[in-house]
Amino acid sequence: MSEHRIELTVNGRPHSARVEARMSLGEFLREELGYTGTHLACEHGVCGACTVSVDGVAMRSCLMLAVQADGADVGTVEGLAAADGTLHxxxxxxxxxxxxxxxxxxxxxxxxxxxxxxxxxxxxxxxxxxxxxxxxxxxxxxxxxxxxxxxxxxxxxxxxx
Ligand code: FES
Ligand code: FES
Missing domain, CATH: 1.10.150.120 ([2Fe-2S]-binding domain)
Known part of the structure; x- marks a missing residue:
């Protein structure tokens, strides 16, 4: 399986990684970057549990490949609350x-x-x-x-x- 280098921002923080072409964005966020607040359930685009924002648009991260997020600004639930813990x-x-x-x-x-x-x-x-x-x-x-x-x-x- 081919690997590709991607660079993206998650919750305002820059990340750079090599990812397999087949890896979903959800899998990448959870397993490679540790943003486990993004949940994977159906992995068929049905349940919405895996939704993250990609350049301000709500996307199912189980249906999007990590390589497609190269250059994107991704937002996960970990980025919603303020730094002092105040909830969004x-x-x-x-x-x-x-x-x-x-x-x-x-x-x-x-x-x-x-x-x-x-x-x-x-x-x-x-x-x-x-x-x-x-x-x-x-x-x-x-x-x-x-x-x-x-x-x-x-x-x-x-x-x-
Ligand atoms: S895990 Fe259900 S829509 Fe992505
Ligand atoms: S699935 Fe348990 S709160 Fe929605």
Missing amino acids: PVQQALRDNFGLQCGFCTPGIAITLTTVLTDNPRASEAEMEAAMSGHVCRCTGYQGIRRAIRQLAGHGAGEAA
Whole structure:
């Protein structure tokens, strides 16, 4: 299998590595760089657990090859909170509204919501819910996630859908 040198930025930090051509970006982030907050589940592009941002766009890292991320600016869940540990508003909303149980799906959901809100800080509840259509959660029944979205859309914490 051929190997290629890639250079990319993850959460603002530059990385350079040699990677096998077949290695997925998700595998690379987890196994080569140690960003294990990116979770791999279905590895078929279905569940959304592996979602990271690539140049500001939410991408399934199980479907993207590491070599395709050469030169990219990648964001993972490890990069969301502030340096002092203050949670990103998306993380805080999920926490405030019990939008997670086991947390396996949460990094991908948090990344998708942050990309939506970075694109449009005034994104509506409907727009954020539509972005969630690519995410599967096996725990929450989705109501906590929907309440978190309502909070992010400016409807206040904990209001029932
Ligand atoms: S692990 Fe990538 S979509 Fe499920
Ligand atoms: S919180 Fe467990 S899979 Fe979503």
